[in-house]
Every structure is written in C-alpha cells, then in structure tokens.
Amino acid sequence: MSVTFLGMPADRPFPRNAARAVRDSQLRFNLRKATRTIRARRASVVAEAPDWAELREAGRAIKEHTLRNLDRYLVQLEEAVTAAGGHVHWAAGAAEANRIVAGLVKATGETEVVKVKSMATQEIGLNEALLEQGITAYETDLAELIVQLGDDRPSHIVVPAIHRNRAEIREIFAEHMSGWGRPAPEDLTDEPAALAEAARLHLRERFLKTKVAISGANFAIAETGTMVVLESEGNGRMCLTLPRTLISVVGIEKVLPSWRDLEVFLQLLPRSSTGERMNPYTSTWTGAAEGQEFHLVLLDNGRTRVLADEVGRQALRCIRCSACLNVCPVYERTGGHAYGSVYPGPIGAILTPQLRGMGSELDRSLPYASSLCGACYEVCPVAIDIPSVLVDLRSRARHPWPERAGMAAAGWVFERHGRLARLQRAGGRLRRLVPRRLPGPLGGWTDTRDLPEVPRESFREWWDRTDGGRR
Amino acid sequence: MRVALFVTCVNDTLFPDTGRAVVRLLRRLGVEADFPRAQTCCGQMHANTGYRDEAVRLARRGVAALRGYDAVVVPSGSCAAMIREQYPKLAGSRGPFADAVARVVPRTYELTEFLVDVLGVTDVGAYFPHRVTYHPTCHSLRGIHLGDRPLTLLRQVKGLELVPLADAEECCGFGGTFAIKNADVSAAMCADKVRAVLDTGAEVLCAADNSCLMHIGGMLGRQKSGVRVMHLAEILCSTETAGVR
Numbered sequence: 001m002s003v004t005f006l007g008m009p010a011d012r013p014f015p016r017n018a019a020r021a022v023r024d025s026q027l028r029f030n031l032r033k034a035t036r037t038i039r040a041r042r043a044s045v046v047a048e049a050p051d052w053a054e055l056r057e058a059g060r061a062i063k064e065h066t067l068r069n070l071d072r073y074l075v076q077l078e079e080a081v082t083a084a085g086g087h088v089h090w091a092a093g094a095a096e097a098n099r100i101v102a103g104l105v106k107a108t109g110e111t112e113v114v115k116v117k118s119m120a121t122q123e124i125g126l127n128e129a130l131l132e133q134g135i136t137a138y139e140t141d142l143a144e145l146i147v148q149l150g151d152d153r154p155s156h157i158v159v160p161a162i163h164r165n166r167a168e169i170r171e172i173f174a175e176h177m178s179g180w181g182r183p184a185p186e187d188l189t190d191e192p193a194a195l196a197e198a199a200r201l202h203l204r205e206r207f208l209k210t211k212v213a214i215s216g217a218n219f220a221i222a223e224t225g226t227m228v229v230l231e232s233e234g235n236g237r238m239c240l241t242l243p244r245t246l247i248s249v250v251g252i253e254k255v256l257p258s259w260r261d262l263e264v265f266l267q268l269l270p271r272s273s274t275g276e277r278m279n280p281y282t283s284t285w286t287g288a289a290e291g292q293e294f295h296l297v298l299l300d301n302g303r304t305r306v307l308a309d310e311v312g313r314q315a316l317r318c319i320r321c322s323a324c325l326n327v328c329p330v331y332e333r334t335g336g337h338a339y340g341s342v343y344p345g346p347i348g349a350i351l352t353p354q355l356r357g358m359g360s361e362l363d364r365s366l367p368y369a370s371s372l373c374g375a376c377y378e379v380c381p382v383a384i385d386i387p388s389v390l391v392d393l394r395s396r397a398r399h400p401w402p403e404r405a406g407m408a409a410a411g412w413v414f415e416r417h418g419r420l421a422r423l424q425r426a427g428g429r430l431r432r433l434v435p436r437r438l439p440g441p442l443g444g445w446t447d448t449r450d451l452p453e454v455p456r457e458s459f460r461e462w463w464d465r466t467d468g469g470r471r
Numbered sequence: 472m473r474v475a476l477f478v479t480c481v482n483d484t485l486f487p488d489t490g491r492a493v494v495r496l497l498r499r500l501g502v503e504a505d506f507p508r509a510q511t512c513c514g515q516m517h518a519n520t521g522y523r524d525e526a527v528r529l530a531r532r533g534v535a536a537l538r539g540y541d542a543v544v545v546p547s548g549s550c551a552a553m554i555r556e557q558y559p560k561l562a563g564s565r566g567p568f569a570d571a572v573a574r575v576v577p578r579t580y581e582l583t584e585f586l587v588d589v590l591g592v593t594d595v596g597a598y599f600p601h602r603v604t605y606h607p608t609c610h611s612l613r614g615i616h617l618g619d620r621p622l623t624l625l626r627q628v629k630g631l632e633l634v635p636l637a638d639a640e641e642c643c644g645f646g647g648t649f650a651i652k653n654a655d656v657s658a659a660m661c662a663d664k665v666r667a668v669l670d671t672g673a674e675v676l677c678a679a680d681n682s683c684l685m686h687i688g689g690m691l692g693r694q695k696s697g698v699r700v701m702h703l704a705e706i707l708c709s710t711e712t713a714g715v716r
Contacts, residue, residue, distance in 0.1 A: 014653070015652060015653050015654070015655065015656075018653060018655055018656045019655040022655045022656060022658075022659045028659075329641055329642045329644070329660050330653070330656055330660075333656050333659045333660060334656060365652075367521075368648075368649065368652045368653065369653065369656075370646070370649065371609070371642050371644060371645065371646025371649040371650075371657070371660070372519060372609070372646055372647075372649070373609035373613070373641075373642035373646065374609055374610070374612075374613035374614060375609075375613065375640075375641075375642070377613070378613055388560070391518065391519055391521070391557075393521075394519070394520060394521030395521040395522070395523040396521070397521065399520075399521065399522075403520075407516075407517060407520065407522050407525060408525075410512075410516065410517070411517060411522070411525040411528065411529070413511075414480065414511040414512040414514075414529055414532075415511075415528065415529075415532070416511075417508055417509050417510065417511050420480070420483075420484075420511050420512075423484075424483070424484050427484070441651055441652075442651055444650075444651055444654025444655075444657075444658075445650050445651055445654060445657075445689075447654070447658070448658045448661070448662075448689075448690055448693060449658075449661070449686065449689025449690045449692070449693055450688075450689045450690075450692040450693045451689065452485050452486070452685050452688070452689070454485065455485065455486075455487050455488075457487060458483055458484055458487055459478050459482060459483040459484075459487035459489075459490035459491065459506075460483055460506075460508075462487055462490075462491060463490075463506050468494060468505075468506060469491065469494050469495065469498070
C-alpha cells in the first residue's frame with residue numbers, strides 16, 4: 001500500500017507533540033479565547049433553528065446515500081462538467097494530482113497562481129509541489145495568508161491561523177509582506193480593521209495581475225456539474241472570476257446528487273462552522289465561463305480505501321465545518337499542529353489514520369488523542385459518531401507490550417469474581433504499602449494527583465460480612 | 472420487582488461507601504437490591520483502549536451475571552453507557568449473546584434514572600447541610616442523557632445549597648486510559664476543572680461517576696484544597712439521623 005501524504009510530516013507521536021503544546025501559554029490563551037468565541041456563536045445560531053435535528057439527519061442521510069452510490073454520481077458529475085465545457089482529470093494520489101495541476105499551470109505559460117482556501121490542496125501539499133516546478137502559489141484567504149507569510153503551518157480547518165493573536169499577525173505582516181508583494185504600511189497597528197486593510201491592499205494587487213487560480217470546492221453537484229464554494233471574505237470570488245484559467249482540486253467525497261440537496265448544507269455548514277446564519281459569499285459555477293478555461297481534478301488520495309471500511313467510512317461524510325475542533329477539550333489545549341496533519345482535532349484523529357494508514361507512531365497515537373467525552377459527536381452536523389470510530393481504530397493498532405500485559409492481567413482478574421475478591425482482600429491488607437507515585441507510564445497520573453486511599457474492605461466483602469447490610 | 476445492583480469494579484474495589492450508600496438508599500425507598508456475586512467489570516477499559524476481544528469476554532460475563540432481573544441499577548453513568556451503548560455493538564445482531572444483551576439493555580438504569588423514572592421519586596428524604604456543586608460527567612451527559620435528573624434530586628435535599636459549576640459540561644480529562652496515555656493534556660484539562668470547582672466556593676463536588684471524581688479529587692487533594700468529592704448516592708443516602716460516613 002502506498003503511503004498517503006497529508007500535507008504534514010508524521011514524526012513524533014501525539015502525546016509528545018501535545019506535551020510541548022500544553023506548556024505554551026500564548027498558544028493556550030489564543031486557542032481558549034478563539035474556540036470559546038466560535039463555540040458560543042455556533043451554539044446560539046444552532047439553537048435558533050427549530051428543525052436542527054431534522055436538518056442534521058437530512059445531511060447525514062444525503063451524504064450516506066451519495067457515498068453508497070459514489071461511482072454513479074462521480075461519472076454523472078464528469079459528464080455534466082464536460083458537457084458544460086470543463087475538463088475533468090482523475091487523480092489517485094497526491095503526487096498524481098500535483099503532477100496534473102503543475103502540468104495545467106505550465107501549459108498556460110504562467111509561473112504564478114492565486115489560491116482560494118482549500119483543504120484538498122493543503123492535503124496534497126500542492127504549494128510545495130508547484131514551487132519545485134518553479135510556480136509560486138499565493139494564498140488569498142486572510143488566515144492562509146498569515147500562515148504563508150509566517151512560514152507556518154495551518155492549525156485549524158476553517159481558521160488556519162487560530163493559534164496566532166493580532167499582535168503576532170501585525171508582526172508577520174510588517175516583516176514578511178514585502179517579500180511576497182506589496183509591503184504592509186509603515187504605521188501598521190494591530191487593530192483588526194488595520195490588519196484587514198493591509199491584507200486587502202496586498203491581495204488586490206495580486207488578484208489583478210495573476211492569470212491562473214486554484215480552488216477546491218465545498219460541494220460538487222452531480223446533476224448539473226456545478227461547483228460550490230462558501231467563504232467569508234470575498235477573496236475566493238475574486239480568484240474564481242478574474243483569472244483566465246481556473247483549476248479546482250476536489251475530493252471525490254464532495255459530490256452531492258442534486259442542486260436541491262444544497263439547501264440542507266447551506267444551512268448546516270455556516271452555522272456549524274463560523275457560527276453564522278449564512279456565509280457572506282456563496283459562489284457557484286458550472287463548467288467554463290466565457291473567456292475562462294476550467295479544469296476539475298477529482299482526488300481520491302485514500303478515500304476509496306476509507307469507503308471500504310464499514311465503521312470508519314462515516315468520516316467521509318465530513319463537510320469540514322470544524323465544529324468538532326472548536327468543542328474538543330483536547331484540541332483546545334494542544335492546538336492543531338500536535339495532530340501532524342492538515343486535519344486536526346477529532347475529525348483529524350479519525351480521518352488521518354484512515355487516509356494515511358497506521359504505519360507511523362503518530363498515526364497509531366491519533367485515535368487515542370481523545371478522552372471520548374462525546375462533545376464532537378454531539379455537534380457534528382452530519383452526525384459522524386467520532387467516538388465509535390476512535391474506539392474501532394484503537395482496536396486495530398498493535399499495542400505496546402507493557403500495556404498488553406497490563407490489560408491481559410486485568411482481564412484475567414475480571415474473568416472470575418473469586419480472583420477479583422482475592423485481589424481486593426490483598427489490597428485491603430497491603431493498603432499502607434501503596435506508593436504515592438505509581439511506576440512507569442502510570443506515573444503521569446500521580447505526578448499531579450493523589451491516589452485514593454485503598455479501603456480496608458471492598459464492597460463485596462462488606463456485603464458478605466453483613467449480608468448486604470442486614471446484619 | 473427483582474432488582475440487581477451492578478456496583479462496578481471501581482466502586483467495589485476503591486469506593487465501597489458508594490455501594491453501601493446505594494443499598495441503604497434503595498432500602499429506605501422500599502427496594503431490596505440483590506448483589507449478583509458473579510459480576511466484576513463491565514469491560515469499558517478494555518473496549519475503549521482497543522482490546523475488543525477481552526471486552527467481549529467481560530461483556531458476556533456481565534450480561535450472564537445480570538440475567539433474570541427486572542431492573543439493573545448502576546451507580547455510574549459511564550458503566551451504564553458501556554452496557555447500553557457498547558454491549559449491543561460488541562454482541563452483534565444475532566445469537567444467544569445478542570439475545571441476552573437485548574434483554575438486559577432496556578432494563579439497565581443509572582441510579583438517578585431508576586429513582587426518577589422507575590420509582591417516580593424526586594425527594595428521597597435526604598439531609599445534607601453543605602454547599603455542593605455538581606459535575607455532569609461526559610457519559611452521564613452525552614452517553615445516557617441523564618439531563619437534569621441529578622439536579623432535581625439534589626434540589627430536594629434538605630439543607631443542601633447547590634451552586635452552579637462554570638463550564639460544567641466540559642470533560643475533566645479522565646477518559647480512562649486517556650489520563651495515562653495523554654497525561655499532559657489530561658492534567659491540563661483537570662487543572663481547568665479544578666479551578667472551576669474552587670471558584671464555586673463549594674465544600675463538596677459531587678457526580679454520578681467515581682472515576683471522574685477520583686481524577687478531579689486526586690488533584691483537589693494534591694492541592695490541599697479542602698474540597699471533598701462525593702458520589703451523588705452518598706449525598707442522597709444521608710439523613711438527619713444517619714450522617715455521612
């Protein structure tokens with residue numbers, strides 16, 4: 001099986017990345033503030049939709065139906081896009097997709113492209129691949145711009161620069177904007193309006209002189225061949241309309257059967273994602289517009305393998321709203337970089353090891369990056385049962401031997417109640433010998449917490465001695 | 472009605488006071504609960520850590536021990552959720568194990584569900600003159616949807632002053648083996664929970680799960696905070712004549 005690349009190096013396991021992140025007070029402060037703000041906004045706009053439960057069920061059902069008939073809808077999509085004057089390309093993996101896109105850009109003779117924020121192109125590491133071919137890709141989403149200028153990595157699906165505060169952003173703009181185009185104004189402050197204006201001026205120049213654009217799509221309608229992009233800033237619409245060549249890289253799971261299905265997702269996505277009733281910009285296009293060339297690259301990159309998995313396939317229903325990230329207590333304390341993938345948080349913890357396989361230590365550790373508190377499942381607009389998938393993935397990875405030994409021992413004790421009773425009696429007698437600090441990996445718990453005192457008598461012994469309290 | 476008490480391995484081994492409190496409370500309300508001796512552990516630790524085969528073996532034992540009762544009462548939202556949510560998945564759709572699970576699952580109640588839904592009681596005649604805050608543990612909240620049953624019961628306790636806990640619905644960071652495998656994140660989550668508890672000024676933190684209480688209580692203890700943790704059952708079982716412990 002080939003290794004699926006997901007836009008980030010997979011080296012250290014999650015707990016080690018996380019240990020570093022929880023000590024970063026600036027990161028913790030930024031994340032706590034941002035996730036709590038979005039969380040509260042989402043909760044209030046979801047609460048005002050009286051039919052939310054029905055919408056969520058409809059979203060789940062449409063996605064499930066589409067995935068079950070994916071082959072049929074993808075062929076229909078290809079036919080519709082081609083009929084509307086577009087060109088469709090199929091890419092099995094990241095390398096193939098990058099090769100196709102680089103070839104298409106080269107054919108135009110251009111060496112610069114503007115980009116609409118897209119998870120699919122992040123996933124395949126398109127910017128880096130284009131750079132190797134002498135093509136510079138400019139991110140135009142405000143948060144992606146911050147990440148790109150700061151030579152950083154995105155840490156959130158919708159808000160890639162969530163780990164940065166406005167003072168840090170001012171510094172990044174002042175220092176790096178000049179290297180990528182129009183410099184930031186001399187007197188730039190960290191007022192949000194001033195920062196937005198600096199980005200606007202910087203990007204405006206870029207839009208006007210770039211002839212090729214690359215996007216993803218939130219949805220692709222099989223019935224009509226229409227691509228749909230939802231965004232907040234309008235930069236996406238500039239990229240989609242101004243350039244002469246438009247290339248869209250879209251995961252095969254993004255297809256929806258009909259135009260009508262959109263009504264459900266145009267309600268579910270903005271409310272779950274940015275806590276808005278409606279996103280400010282919804283752009284749709286079908287095939288090639290006049291004077292523009294359109295290419296659609298349909299990306300698999302591990303998706304059909306995920307689709308073959310009975311429990312895990314529900315992860316493909318994901319509409320990348322990031323509600324699960326914003327509500328996750330683990331994500332809130334570690335940030336996205338700890339997950340070592342462009343898909344962080346709870347959905348990343350199930351999607352990444354499925355797409356990439358569980359070959360690396362990091363990928364094996366991701367299904368454990370959750371306390372199984374269930375908050376992610378509760379907010380998911382397409383009802384992905386993330387905790388169940390996490391548990392299922394946990395049962396597949398090979399476990400470290402000390403853990404296997406411990407679990408086997410515990411299993412042996414619990415197998416017979418007589419064994420448990422004997423262990424409890426021994427514990428009661430030796431209770432004074434229990435150390436304050438537990439050995440080995442268990443020490444992580446006792447470093448910050450006191451163990452409970454072992455009781456003299458277990459419940460079971462009490463029940464036997466007193467006949468259930470009657471004596 | 473033949474009622475079985477599934478006391479859970481954590482309560483049985485480390486927190487027998489909780490089990491005794493459940494027995495006394497139920498008896499006071501006219502319910503004699505049996506303690507099926509063959510019970511040990513629901514298997515949640517094995518299931519959630521990825522040891523499916525062991526979990527299946529323990530689930531088989533669990534349903535066998537609890538067979539034949541009209542109701543099974545569990546003083547743990549977490550273990551009740553394990554039986555109700557995960558046993559059917561472990562058992563599959565057919566066969567004797569699946570049948571046994573199908574019989575036990577609808578009869579399994581977390582303690583406060585049993586009191587409020589089955590017995591129809593919200594005032595259990597308890598007396599507990601202390602300032603108390605309640606942490607709705609994740610599995611109580613999102614696993615079995617206990618809702619405000621525990622709060623309804625606590626509000627009827629004489630002398631008890633119930634104070635709200637900020638960010639109550641957020642996980643304390645226990646998560647079974649999560650607390651060991653991701654010790655740093657777990658400690659960070661627990662620290663935030665502890666801060667919220669201390670901010671309430673409560674003397675007692677209560678919940679429907681001793682494992683979460685052990686986790687939070689362990690840090691409250693290490694900080695010498697003076698805040699006590701108690702299982703909800705122990706508060707509900709206290710009366711004016713029979714104080715706490």
